[in-house]
Amino acid sequence: MNDQQEPAFSQRETQPAAAAPSHPQDADAARPRRxxxxxxxxxxxxxxxxxxxxxxxxxxxxxxxxxxxxxxxxxxxxxxxxxxxxxxxxxxxxxxxxxxxxxxxxxxxxxxxxxxxxxxxxxxxxxxxxxxxxxxxxxxxxxxxxxGGAHATPDAASSIDPTPKATGPYGEMERALKTVARERLAQHKAYVQELKEIGLPRLFDAHRLARDAGLIESRLILEQAERLVPTYRKQSMQVLTQMPARIRALPIDEQEKANLLDSLAASNAAGSANLTRVWDLEGQILREFGQMITLLDDNRQFWYADHDELMFGRDDDLRRFRQHQDAVSRMVGEQDQLGRQPLPGVLRSSLR
Incomplete structure:
Protein backbone atom coordinates (compact mmCIF):
# COMPACT_ATOMS: atom_id res chain seq x y z
CA MET A 1 0.00 0.00 0.00
CA ASN A 2 1.40 3.15 -1.14
CA ASP A 3 1.15 5.74 1.48
CA GLN A 4 1.01 9.20 -0.02
CA GLN A 5 3.45 11.48 1.69
CA GLU A 6 2.52 15.09 2.04
CA PRO A 7 5.17 17.38 0.70
CA ALA A 8 7.28 18.75 3.45
CA PHE A 9 7.60 22.55 3.63
CA SER A 10 10.84 24.02 4.82
CA GLN A 11 10.88 26.62 7.48
CA ARG A 12 12.16 29.13 4.92
CA GLU A 13 9.17 28.48 2.70
CA THR A 14 6.83 29.02 5.56
CA GLN A 15 8.22 32.58 6.24
CA PRO A 16 6.17 35.30 4.64
CA ALA A 17 7.96 37.09 1.78
CA ALA A 18 9.07 40.68 2.27
CA ALA A 19 6.57 43.05 0.88
CA ALA A 20 7.80 44.66 -2.31
CA PRO A 21 6.86 48.21 -3.21
CA SER A 22 3.49 48.05 -4.78
CA HIS A 23 4.09 51.22 -6.89
CA PRO A 24 7.15 53.16 -8.19
CA GLN A 25 5.92 56.36 -6.51
CA ASP A 26 6.37 54.73 -3.10
CA ALA A 27 10.10 54.34 -3.77
CA ASP A 28 10.36 58.01 -4.75
CA ALA A 29 8.59 59.05 -1.58
CA ALA A 30 11.10 57.13 0.53
CA ARG A 31 14.02 59.20 -0.84
CA PRO A 32 14.78 62.72 0.62
CA ARG A 33 13.20 65.40 -1.50
CA ARG A 34 15.59 67.62 -3.42
CA GLY A 148 46.19 135.38 2.69
CA GLY A 149 48.62 137.51 4.63
CA ALA A 150 47.82 139.40 7.77
CA HIS A 151 46.63 142.49 5.89
CA ALA A 152 45.78 140.98 2.53
CA THR A 153 42.45 141.99 1.07
CA PRO A 154 40.23 139.02 0.12
CA ASP A 155 38.32 139.11 -3.13
CA ALA A 156 35.16 141.14 -2.57
CA ALA A 157 33.11 138.32 -4.09
CA SER A 158 34.72 135.63 -1.95
CA SER A 159 32.39 133.97 0.49
CA ILE A 160 31.68 130.64 2.14
CA ASP A 161 28.37 128.87 1.68
CA PRO A 162 27.37 127.21 4.98
CA THR A 163 24.97 124.78 3.29
CA PRO A 164 26.20 121.27 4.21
CA LYS A 165 26.86 118.53 1.68
CA ALA A 166 26.52 115.82 4.33
CA THR A 167 23.21 114.90 5.97
CA GLY A 168 22.20 114.04 9.51
CA PRO A 169 24.34 114.93 12.55
CA TYR A 170 27.52 115.26 10.53
CA GLY A 171 25.74 117.62 8.17
CA GLU A 172 24.73 119.82 11.12
CA MET A 173 28.31 119.81 12.39
CA GLU A 174 29.51 120.73 8.90
CA ARG A 175 26.98 123.59 8.76
CA ALA A 176 28.15 124.90 12.15
CA LEU A 177 31.80 124.87 11.12
CA LYS A 178 31.13 126.52 7.76
CA THR A 179 29.11 129.19 9.55
CA VAL A 180 32.05 129.90 11.85
CA ALA A 181 34.37 130.05 8.83
CA ARG A 182 32.04 132.45 7.04
CA GLU A 183 31.91 134.72 10.08
CA ARG A 184 35.70 134.58 10.40
CA LEU A 185 36.08 135.61 6.76
CA ALA A 186 33.49 138.38 7.12
CA GLN A 187 35.34 139.75 10.17
CA HIS A 188 38.66 139.69 8.33
CA LYS A 189 37.20 141.40 5.25
CA ALA A 190 35.55 144.08 7.36
CA TYR A 191 38.75 144.74 9.31
CA VAL A 192 40.92 144.92 6.18
CA GLN A 193 38.36 147.16 4.48
CA GLU A 194 38.40 149.61 7.38
CA LEU A 195 42.19 149.64 7.39
CA LYS A 196 42.06 150.39 3.69
CA GLU A 197 39.57 153.21 4.17
CA ILE A 198 41.74 154.96 6.76
CA GLY A 199 44.79 154.58 4.51
CA LEU A 200 46.98 152.06 6.40
CA PRO A 201 48.08 150.15 3.25
CA ARG A 202 49.54 153.44 1.95
CA LEU A 203 51.18 154.40 5.25
CA PHE A 204 54.72 154.02 3.86
CA ASP A 205 53.97 155.15 0.33
CA ALA A 206 57.00 157.33 -0.52
CA HIS A 207 55.02 160.05 -2.32
CA ARG A 208 52.40 160.27 0.43
CA LEU A 209 55.11 160.52 3.10
CA ALA A 210 56.86 163.25 1.14
CA ARG A 211 53.63 165.29 1.03
CA ASP A 212 52.76 164.66 4.70
CA ALA A 213 54.07 167.76 6.47
CA GLY A 214 55.08 166.83 10.00
CA LEU A 215 53.77 163.33 9.29
CA ILE A 216 50.53 164.38 10.97
CA GLU A 217 48.40 162.37 8.55
CA SER A 218 50.57 159.29 9.18
CA ARG A 219 50.07 159.50 12.92
CA LEU A 220 46.32 159.97 12.45
CA ILE A 221 46.19 156.82 10.31
CA LEU A 222 47.95 154.84 13.02
CA GLU A 223 45.72 156.26 15.74
CA GLN A 224 42.60 155.21 13.82
CA ALA A 225 44.01 151.73 13.17
CA GLU A 226 44.81 151.25 16.85
CA ARG A 227 41.21 152.12 17.72
CA LEU A 228 39.96 149.36 15.42
CA VAL A 229 41.94 146.59 17.08
CA PRO A 230 39.90 146.23 20.32
CA THR A 231 36.61 146.07 18.39
CA TYR A 232 37.68 143.32 16.02
CA ARG A 233 39.60 141.54 18.75
CA LYS A 234 36.37 141.27 20.74
CA GLN A 235 34.41 140.05 17.71
CA SER A 236 36.92 137.32 16.88
CA MET A 237 37.10 136.17 20.51
CA GLN A 238 33.32 135.83 20.52
CA VAL A 239 33.66 133.03 17.96
CA LEU A 240 35.24 130.92 20.70
CA THR A 241 33.05 132.05 23.58
CA GLN A 242 29.87 131.39 21.58
CA MET A 243 30.87 127.89 20.49
CA PRO A 244 29.29 126.07 23.48
CA ALA A 245 25.95 127.74 22.74
CA ARG A 246 26.26 126.83 19.04
CA ILE A 247 26.88 123.21 19.93
CA ARG A 248 23.96 123.04 22.35
CA ALA A 249 21.70 124.42 19.62
CA LEU A 250 22.65 121.73 17.11
CA PRO A 251 19.79 119.31 16.31
CA ILE A 252 21.90 116.25 17.06
CA ASP A 253 21.97 113.47 19.63
CA GLU A 254 22.71 114.54 23.21
CA GLN A 255 25.67 112.17 23.38
CA GLU A 256 27.12 113.80 20.27
CA LYS A 257 26.68 117.20 21.91
CA ALA A 258 28.46 115.97 25.02
CA ASN A 259 31.37 114.69 22.92
CA LEU A 260 31.62 118.02 21.10
CA LEU A 261 31.52 120.00 24.33
CA ASP A 262 34.27 117.80 25.77
CA SER A 263 36.39 118.44 22.66
CA LEU A 264 35.69 122.14 22.94
CA ALA A 265 36.77 122.23 26.56
CA ALA A 266 40.02 120.48 25.62
CA SER A 267 40.83 122.81 22.71
CA ASN A 268 39.33 126.10 23.84
CA ALA A 269 42.28 127.17 26.01
CA ALA A 270 44.79 126.67 23.18
CA GLY A 271 42.50 128.34 20.64
CA SER A 272 41.93 131.32 22.90
CA ALA A 273 45.67 131.66 23.56
CA ASN A 274 46.44 131.58 19.83
CA LEU A 275 43.81 134.18 19.00
CA THR A 276 44.97 136.40 21.86
CA ARG A 277 48.51 136.18 20.53
CA VAL A 278 47.34 137.14 17.02
CA TRP A 279 45.78 140.36 18.29
CA ASP A 280 48.72 141.09 20.59
CA LEU A 281 50.94 140.88 17.52
CA GLU A 282 48.57 143.18 15.64
CA GLY A 283 49.01 145.83 18.29
CA GLN A 284 52.79 145.34 18.27
CA ILE A 285 52.89 145.72 14.49
CA LEU A 286 51.05 149.03 14.69
CA ARG A 287 53.42 150.22 17.41
CA GLU A 288 56.36 149.20 15.25
CA PHE A 289 54.84 151.26 12.44
CA GLY A 290 54.63 154.15 14.89
CA GLN A 291 58.36 153.87 15.66
CA MET A 292 59.11 153.89 11.95
CA ILE A 293 57.06 157.07 11.51
CA THR A 294 58.87 158.63 14.49
CA LEU A 295 62.22 157.73 12.91
CA LEU A 296 61.20 159.44 9.72
CA ASP A 297 59.83 162.46 11.57
CA ASP A 298 62.97 162.92 13.66
CA ASN A 299 65.22 162.73 10.61
CA ARG A 300 63.08 164.45 8.01
CA GLN A 301 65.99 166.24 6.35
CA PHE A 302 67.94 162.99 5.77
CA TRP A 303 65.46 161.09 3.57
CA TYR A 304 63.45 161.79 0.44
CA ALA A 305 61.09 160.05 -2.01
CA ASP A 306 62.57 158.73 -5.22
CA HIS A 307 59.76 157.42 -7.37
CA ASP A 308 58.18 154.69 -5.18
CA GLU A 309 61.08 154.32 -2.75
CA LEU A 310 62.34 156.05 0.34
CA MET A 311 65.98 157.07 0.00
CA PHE A 312 68.04 157.62 3.14
CA GLY A 313 70.98 159.96 3.30
CA ARG A 314 72.52 158.22 6.32
CA ASP A 315 73.32 154.53 6.62
CA ASP A 316 72.35 154.44 10.30
CA ASP A 317 68.85 155.68 9.53
CA LEU A 318 68.50 153.04 6.81
CA ARG A 319 69.77 150.34 9.16
CA ARG A 320 67.29 151.27 11.90
CA PHE A 321 64.41 151.49 9.40
CA ARG A 322 65.20 148.03 8.07
CA GLN A 323 65.37 146.65 11.60
CA HIS A 324 61.79 147.79 12.14
CA GLN A 325 60.80 146.25 8.79
CA ASP A 326 62.36 142.94 9.78
CA ALA A 327 60.56 143.00 13.14
CA VAL A 328 57.25 143.61 11.35
CA SER A 329 57.95 140.76 8.91
CA ARG A 330 58.65 138.35 11.78
CA MET A 331 55.43 139.29 13.55
CA VAL A 332 53.39 139.04 10.35
CA GLY A 333 54.88 135.57 9.77
CA GLU A 334 53.86 134.51 13.26
CA GLN A 335 50.39 135.91 12.65
CA ASP A 336 50.14 133.85 9.50
CA GLN A 337 50.98 130.71 11.45
CA LEU A 338 48.48 131.45 14.20
CA GLY A 339 45.83 133.57 12.54
CA ARG A 340 45.48 131.36 9.49
CA GLN A 341 44.25 128.53 11.68
CA PRO A 342 40.77 130.03 11.62
CA LEU A 343 38.61 127.02 12.38
CA PRO A 344 38.09 125.87 15.97
CA GLY A 345 39.64 122.45 16.43
CA VAL A 346 36.60 121.22 18.35
CA LEU A 347 34.45 120.39 15.33
CA ARG A 348 37.31 119.38 13.10
CA SER A 349 38.61 116.83 15.60
CA SER A 350 35.20 115.48 16.59
CA LEU A 351 34.10 114.14 13.21
CA ARG A 352 35.32 110.64 13.82
Missing amino acids: PGWLLKTATCLVYAAMLAWSVHSARPSSLPDIAALAVASAAGLAVVPLVALAFLSLWKRFRTPRNRLRIALAAGLFLMFAVAPEIARRNDEKIQRDVANAEIRKTADALRLML
Missing part, protein backbone atom coordinates in the same frame (compact mmCIF):
# COMPACT_ATOMS: atom_id res chain seq x y z
CA PRO A 35 15.18 71.44 -3.41
CA GLY A 36 13.28 72.80 -6.37
CA TRP A 37 14.54 75.39 -8.84
CA LEU A 38 12.43 78.12 -7.28
CA LEU A 39 14.00 77.59 -3.84
CA LYS A 40 17.49 77.51 -5.35
CA THR A 41 16.87 80.68 -7.35
CA ALA A 42 15.43 82.57 -4.40
CA THR A 43 18.38 81.64 -2.17
CA CYS A 44 20.93 82.65 -4.78
CA LEU A 45 19.18 85.96 -5.41
CA VAL A 46 19.01 86.84 -1.71
CA TYR A 47 22.71 86.23 -1.10
CA ALA A 48 23.80 87.79 -4.39
CA ALA A 49 21.77 90.91 -3.61
CA MET A 50 23.24 91.23 -0.13
CA LEU A 51 26.77 90.72 -1.44
CA ALA A 52 26.30 93.37 -4.13
CA TRP A 53 24.74 95.78 -1.65
CA SER A 54 27.59 95.24 0.85
CA VAL A 55 30.21 96.08 -1.76
CA HIS A 56 28.30 99.03 -3.23
CA SER A 57 27.41 100.65 0.08
CA ALA A 58 31.07 100.76 1.13
CA ARG A 59 31.96 102.64 -2.10
CA PRO A 60 35.40 101.09 -2.72
CA SER A 61 37.66 103.22 -4.88
CA SER A 62 39.57 100.60 -6.88
CA LEU A 63 39.24 97.09 -8.29
CA PRO A 64 41.56 95.54 -5.65
CA ASP A 65 39.42 97.17 -2.96
CA ILE A 66 36.27 95.80 -4.59
CA ALA A 67 37.73 92.29 -4.75
CA ALA A 68 38.94 92.38 -1.15
CA LEU A 69 35.62 93.73 0.06
CA ALA A 70 33.67 91.12 -1.92
CA VAL A 71 35.69 88.29 -0.35
CA ALA A 72 35.30 89.72 3.14
CA SER A 73 31.58 90.31 2.66
CA ALA A 74 31.05 86.79 1.31
CA ALA A 75 32.84 85.33 4.32
CA GLY A 76 30.75 87.44 6.66
CA LEU A 77 27.50 86.46 4.96
CA ALA A 78 28.40 82.78 5.24
CA VAL A 79 28.74 82.85 9.00
CA VAL A 80 25.06 83.12 9.94
CA PRO A 81 23.68 80.37 7.63
CA LEU A 82 26.54 78.02 8.59
CA VAL A 83 25.84 78.51 12.28
CA ALA A 84 22.12 77.98 11.72
CA LEU A 85 22.75 74.82 9.70
CA ALA A 86 25.14 73.42 12.29
CA PHE A 87 22.63 73.97 15.08
CA LEU A 88 19.51 72.72 13.30
CA SER A 89 21.31 69.66 11.95
CA LEU A 90 21.04 68.23 15.46
CA TRP A 91 17.51 67.26 14.42
CA LYS A 92 17.25 64.65 11.70
CA ARG A 93 14.33 66.28 9.93
CA PHE A 94 16.49 69.33 9.07
CA ARG A 95 19.26 67.30 7.45
CA THR A 96 17.58 66.86 4.09
CA PRO A 97 18.93 68.91 1.16
CA ARG A 98 15.69 70.82 0.76
CA ASN A 99 15.42 71.70 4.43
CA ARG A 100 19.07 72.76 4.52
CA LEU A 101 18.47 75.15 1.65
CA ARG A 102 15.34 76.41 3.37
CA ILE A 103 17.42 77.16 6.46
CA ALA A 104 19.99 79.02 4.34
CA LEU A 105 17.22 81.06 2.70
CA ALA A 106 15.64 81.88 6.05
CA ALA A 107 19.02 82.99 7.42
CA GLY A 108 19.56 85.16 4.37
CA LEU A 109 16.15 86.79 4.74
CA PHE A 110 16.87 87.37 8.42
CA LEU A 111 20.13 89.13 7.50
CA MET A 112 18.39 91.16 4.81
CA PHE A 113 15.51 92.44 6.91
CA ALA A 114 16.85 92.40 10.47
CA VAL A 115 20.58 93.11 10.19
CA ALA A 116 20.95 94.94 6.87
CA PRO A 117 19.07 98.12 7.94
CA GLU A 118 21.46 98.65 10.85
CA ILE A 119 24.47 97.98 8.64
CA ALA A 120 23.02 100.40 6.07
CA ARG A 121 22.62 103.05 8.75
CA ARG A 122 26.22 102.64 9.89
CA ASN A 123 27.52 102.68 6.33
CA ASP A 124 25.56 105.84 5.59
CA GLU A 125 26.84 107.41 8.79
CA LYS A 126 30.42 106.64 7.72
CA ILE A 127 29.77 108.08 4.27
CA GLN A 128 28.24 111.26 5.70
CA ARG A 129 31.18 111.62 8.10
CA ASP A 130 33.62 111.32 5.20
CA VAL A 131 31.65 113.86 3.17
CA ALA A 132 31.58 116.29 6.09
CA ASN A 133 35.30 115.85 6.74
CA ALA A 134 36.11 116.48 3.08
CA GLU A 135 33.94 119.61 3.03
CA ILE A 136 35.52 120.89 6.25
CA ARG A 137 39.00 120.43 4.82
CA LYS A 138 37.98 122.24 1.63
CA THR A 139 36.49 125.08 3.67
CA ALA A 140 39.62 125.40 5.79
CA ASP A 141 41.88 125.44 2.73
CA ALA A 142 39.67 127.97 0.95
CA LEU A 143 39.60 130.20 4.01
CA ARG A 144 43.38 130.16 4.31
CA LEU A 145 43.67 131.22 0.67
CA MET A 146 41.08 133.97 1.14
CA LEU A 147 42.75 135.31 4.26
